[in-house]
Amino acid sequence: MRVVRYWSVSHAGAMQRVYRALDRLFIRIDPLLRVVGYQRLEAPFAAVERVLKGWFFDCRMCGHCVLQSTGMSCPMNCPKQLRNGPCGGVRADGTCELDPGMRCVWVEAVRGAARLPGGERIEVIQVPLDHRLAGQSAWLAELRQRAAA
Amino acid sequence: MRFDDEPITPGDPLPILPGHHSAGRFERLLRAGVFAITAELSPPDSANAEDVYARARIFDGYVDGINATDGSGANCHMSSAGVCALLTRVGYAPVMQISCRDRNRIAIQGDVLGAAAMGVNNLLCLTGDGVAVGDHPAAKPVFDLDAIALLGIVRTMREQARFASGRVLTTPPQVFLGSAANPFAPPFDFQVARLAKKARAGAEFVQTQYCFDVPLLERFMRQARDEGLAERLFILVGIGPLASARAAEWMRSHVPGVHIPDAVVDRLRRARGKGAAKAEGKRICIDILERVREIPGVCGVHFMAYRQEEAVAEIIDRSRALDGRIPWYPGRDARFAPASDSPTELQQEAWA
Numbered sequence: 001m002r003v004v005r006y007w008s009v010s011h012a013g014a015m016q017r018v019y020r021a022l023d024r025l026f027i028r029i030d031p032l033l034r035v036v037g038y039q040r041l042e043a044p045f046a047a048v049e050r051v052l053k054g055w056f057f058d059c060r061m062c063g064h065c066v067l068q069s070t071g072m073s074c075p076m077n078c079p080k081q082l083r084n085g086p087c088g089g090v091r092a093d094g095t096c097e098l099d100p101g102m103r104c105v106w107v108e109a110v111r112g113a114a115r116l117p118g119g120e121r122i123e124v125i126q127v128p129l130d131h132r133l134a135g136q137s138a139w140l141a142e143l144r145q146r147a148a149a
Numbered sequence: 150m151r152f153d154d155e156p157i158t159p160g161d162p163l164p165i166l167p168g169h170h171s172a173g174r175f176e177r178l179l180r181a182g183v184f185a186i187t188a189e190l191s192p193p194d195s196a197n198a199e200d201v202y203a204r205a206r207i208f209d210g211y212v213d214g215i216n217a218t219d220g221s222g223a224n225c226h227m228s229s230a231g232v233c234a235l236l237t238r239v240g241y242a243p244v245m246q247i248s249c250r251d252r253n254r255i256a257i258q259g260d261v262l263g264a265a266a267m268g269v270n271n272l273l274c275l276t277g278d279g280v281a282v283g284d285h286p287a288a289k290p291v292f293d294l295d296a297i298a299l300l301g302i303v304r305t306m307r308e309q310a311r312f313a314s315g316r317v318l319t320t321p322p323q324v325f326l327g328s329a330a331n332p333f334a335p336p337f338d339f340q341v342a343r344l345a346k347k348a349r350a351g352a353e354f355v356q357t358q359y360c361f362d363v364p365l366l367e368r369f370m371r372q373a374r375d376e377g378l379a380e381r382l383f384i385l386v387g388i389g390p391l392a393s394a395r396a397a398e399w400m401r402s403h404v405p406g407v408h409i410p411d412a413v414v415d416r417l418r419r420a421r422g423k424g425a426a427k428a429e430g431k432r433i434c435i436d437i438l439e440r441v442r443e444i445p446g447v448c449g450v451h452f453m454a455y456r457q458e459e460a461v462a463e464i465i466d467r468s469r470a471l472d473g474r475i476p477w478y479p480g481r482d483a484r485f486a487p488a489s490d491s492p493t494e495l496q497q498e499a500w501a
């Protein structure tokens with residue numbers, strides 16, 4: 001829902017804190033997760049992620065979450081799915097070139113990033129999306145990586 | 150300007166100078182600090198090569214590069230690769246536009262190799278307009294990459310001789326890399342950060358969206374200079390004549406990303422009488438050209454004169470943007486062919 005999505009961006013800082021708390025929790029229980037097996041956790045994690053992030057961010061389950069670098073505005077809601085910044089067509093009132101009823105996700109991203117510690121990460125160049133990851137849990141992938149490090 | 154290492158056959162590449170990326174005239178001019186002019190060629194809806202040449206000839210002697218658009222406005226026309234293939238045959242310096250809208254990374258990288266092999270020296274990496282605004286709104290939008298990711302991929306191809314997959318190229322594409330910028334659309338404060346991203350991703354030149362609002366451009370350029378981007382990038386400002394107040398109104402409400410201040414539309418509206426609006430449109434364009442030229446960091450202008458291509462020469466003449474220089478075009482040097490071994494005065498002037 002757009003209203004919720006806009007709300008999440010307005011509260012980007014709080015969103016990030018929740019995110020981090022969850023992150024810490026999962027890292028702490030990593031040994032347990034290992035016992036269960038990351039492979040087996042994929043489906044339930046993805047299901048929870050789809051619901052929660054779907055509600056707050058209109059997440060599209062691209063599988064490679066960049067919310068922390070986009071002020072908590074999900075770039076996959078951009079009709080062009082741009083992950084590196086806005087296109088040149090943003091309307092004067094900040095709405096989308098292709099959908100005048102929607103605020104450009106990148107105008108939102110800039111707004112959210114200003115409220116986020118580490119908001120400068122909006123300047124990081126994102127690599128092209130790996131489309132094989134679609135539908136997979138980005139959380140789990142990230143946890144796995146972090147726990148392994 | 151004439152280079153002393155001009156190839157004998159016009160389609161042949163110039164030698165690549167140290168520190169340069171391409172074998173093209175366009176990069177050479179910019180690096181030499183010459184105020185450069187490019188223009189957009191509107192691609193034909195036909196399979197006739199002569200249609201392309203006729204449209205290119207309009208700019209003969211006035212522009213240093215011709216942009217071949219890639220389905221701009223999401224409308225179908227002859228492909229940019231096709232237009233470029235024709236233009237390079239006779240030696241023109243096309244800027245090949247590549248949009249991410251219609252092709253994925255496999256198709257685009259293939260096109261980059263093909264284009265470089267045909268003698269295309271300049272690529273302009275664009276995101277592209279959404280299909281909804283064009284003549285095939287039912288088409289599937291691809292957007293596998295965005296302009297910044299595309300820049301990165303082409304730079305990897307050029308500098309590391311590899312595809313994005315890592316597979317090795319035997320001959321890398323020697324291309325001068327460009328992208329677009331829009332100083333006239335929100336989020337304003339992010340536009341310079343976006344430009345910086347593009348520079349980091351590999352852009353060496355940018356062509357901006359239409360400029361009708363010089364103060365906005367000045368602000369953008371100031372920020373760009375503060376960020377050190379004016380030294381890293383050659384910035385060409387997009388300009389073009391408006392035909393009438395109605396055309397201006399239509400453009401600002403239908404063409405994505407175009408911002409035309411009310412003052413400009415009013416100026417056109419006040420012009421009464423046959424041809425008065427058109428003349429005023431040209432005058433506005435000349436004014437803007439003269440003003441942007443004074444802004445530090447602006448390296449040239451890029452004409453987008455859809456359906457008014459003939460006006461470009463007049464605007465350039467009247468604004469003296471070329472300072473008497475005659476850009477290369479097929480047959481330029483033959484036209485001034487020396488009767489004796491030493492160049493004539495006319496020739497010297499043209500080559501200066």
Ligand code: SF4
Nearest residue numbers: 078087096097104105
């Ligand atoms: S205006 Fe914003 S949301 Fe719309 S296509 Fe462009 S970048 Fe995406």
